[in-house]
Amino acid sequence: EYDYVSTFMAERFYDHSTFDPADIAIYAKAMALPGRTRGGMEWYRSLAADHAAALEYKKQPLEIPVLGLGGDQRFGAQMVPMLKEFATNVTGGSIARCSHYVADERPDEVAAALIDFLKTN
Structure with a gap:
């Protein structure tokens, strides 16, 4: 392992x-x-089954606030647009200087984004 x-x-x-x-x-x-x-x-x-489920989820997007974060070296710029396919109230975006393991690479920035999100929502 x-x-x-x-x-x-x-x-x-x-x-x-x-x-x-x-x-x-x-x-x-x-x-x-x-x-x-x-x-x-x-x-x-499970990716094939997840894809089928996602197509169903898109039919009734979430209305609750959603926070999407990603590393600027991975999916950061795509997080909000991707999540907007499933929710109407999405905020977030890129965390600088990180890739896949956002919370591990930049814990302080992720914590700050979560606290701000929770305070405003």
């Missing part, structure tokens, strides 16, 4: 200084528990 986790994370970090080998070892140890890696792969196996 360490090889899988370390490779997966290395490909999806923007700022590699935000994690050290001990952090990756914690993730790998969790993934090594019985059923965890298999369970994690189920997300990918």
